[in-house]
Amino acid sequence: MTAGPLPRDPRDAQALRRPGPISRVRIREVTGGAVRERRDDLATEEPLEIRLTVTAPGAPPSRRTVAVTMRTPGHDFELAAGFLYGEGVAAPGDIASVSYCTDEDVAPEARYNTVTVRLRGDSLPDLPSLDRHFLTSSACGVCGTASLDALRDRCAPLPVSGDLRVSPEVLYGLPDRLRHAQGVFGRTGGLHAAGLFTPDGGLVALREDVGRHNAVDKLTGWAMLEGRLPLTGHVLMVSGRTSYEIMQKALTAGVPVVCAVSAPSSLAVDLAREFGLTLVGFLRGERFNVYAGAHRIEP
Numbered sequence: 001m002t003a004g005p006l007p008r009d010p011r012d013a014q015a016l017r018r019p020g021p022i023s024r025v026r027i028r029e030v031t032g033g034a035v036r037e038r039r040d041d042l043a044t045e046e047p048l049e050i051r052l053t054v055t056a057p058g059a060p061p062s063r064r065t066v067a068v069t070m071r072t073p074g075h076d077f078e079l080a081a082g083f084l085y086g087e088g089v090a091a092p093g094d095i096a097s098v099s100y101c102t103d104e105d106v107a108p109e110a111r112y113n114t115v116t117v118r119l120r121g122d123s124l125p126d127l128p129s130l131d132r133h134f135l136t137s138s139a140c141g142v143c144g145t146a147s148l149d150a151l152r153d154r155c156a157p158l159p160v161s162g163d164l165r166v167s168p169e170v171l172y173g174l175p176d177r178l179r180h181a182q183g184v185f186g187r188t189g190g191l192h193a194a195g196l197f198t199p200d201g202g203l204v205a206l207r208e209d210v211g212r213h214n215a216v217d218k219l220t221g222w223a224m225l226e227g228r229l230p231l232t233g234h235v236l237m238v239s240g241r242t243s244y245e246i247m248q249k250a251l252t253a254g255v256p257v258v259c260a261v262s263a264p265s266s267l268a269v270d271l272a273r274e275f276g277l278t279l280v281g282f283l284r285g286e287r288f289n290v291y292a293g294a295h296r297i298e299p
Contacts, residue, residue: 019113024042049115051065054121059122067083071209072214073112074208079209082222083217092224092229095225098117099115100115151275155252158232158251164296165199168288170199171280172283172286172288177203178206193206194216196255197237206219212241212246234256234257235256236250239260241260242262242279246260257278263281278292
C-alpha cells in the first residue's frame with residue numbers, strides 16, 4: 001500500500017522532510033586521553049501516531065487515534081498494520097488503505113509521523129481495551145494487554161500435528177544471520193531486530209527498530225499486507241530478551257517457534273506453554289535453552 005500525495009508548499013520543504021532511520025550528530029570522542037571531534041550516527045527515535053478512519057455513505061469520515069508509539073522511522077505502514085493486527089483491531093482484509101496523514105489538525109512537520117489506516121465498513125470498531133494505553137514506548141510495548149485471560153478470548157493454542165521441526169544446527173546460525181542482515185544496526189549499534197526464517201534457516205524478511213515489539217509489528221504488518229498470514233511454517237528470531245508482548249504477537253501471527261539471544265520473561269514462558277509455542281532463549285554460539293515446545297526441536 002502506498003501513501004497518498006502530500007501538499008508540497010516550498011515554505012514547508014524542511015517541515016515535510018521524511019524522517020530517516022539514522023540521525024547524525026557531532027560528538028567529542030575521548031580515547032586514552034586523546035580528544036577529537038567527529039560525526040556519529042544514531043538510531044532515530046520519533047513518535048508515530050496511528051489513526052483509524054472509516055467513511056459511511058453520505059457522512060463525514062469518522063476518525064480515532066488508537067496509539068502513539070516511539071519508533072524508528074521506516075516501514076511505518078507495516079508497523080501500523082502489524083500493531084492493529086496484533087491487538088485484534090484489524091484482520092487481513094479489513095484494511096482498505098494506509099497513508100501518511102493530511103488531516104487539517106496535523107501540523108506539516110508531523111505528517112510523516114502520523115499514519116491513517118482506512119478500514120472497510122462504515123463504523124469504527126469498539127476499542128475499549130485500547131483506552132488505557134494510548135501512549136506506548138519503544139521499550140515496553142502495550143503493557144495493558146499483558147493478560148492471558150484477554151488473550152484466551154482471541155487465540156487458540158497452535159496445532160501440534162504436522163508441525164515443523166528445526167534442527168539445532170539451524171538454530172545455531174540464526175543470530176549471526178540476523179546480525180549480518182541488520183544494515184542500520186551496523187552503522188548505529190542501537191537497534192533491535194526481528195527476523196523471519198524458514199525451518200532450514202533461510203531469511204524471509206527482517207525489520208529493525210528501537211523497540212523489539214515494533215520490529216515484530218513491522219514483520220507482522222509486512223506479512224499481513226502481502227497476504228502471507230498465518231506464518232505457520234516460519235521461525236521468528238529476535239534480538240534481546242523475549243517479553244510477553246513478543247510472544248503475543250508471534251501467537252497472533254501464527255509463528256510456532258520464537259528464538260532470542262537473551263532470556264525470556266516468566267509470562268512469556270507461561271504464554272508459550274499454554275498456547276503451544278516453542279520458545280528458545282540464550283541462543284548463543286552452539287548452545288540454547290528450550291523453555292517450551294521442545295517437540296519442534298530435533299534431537
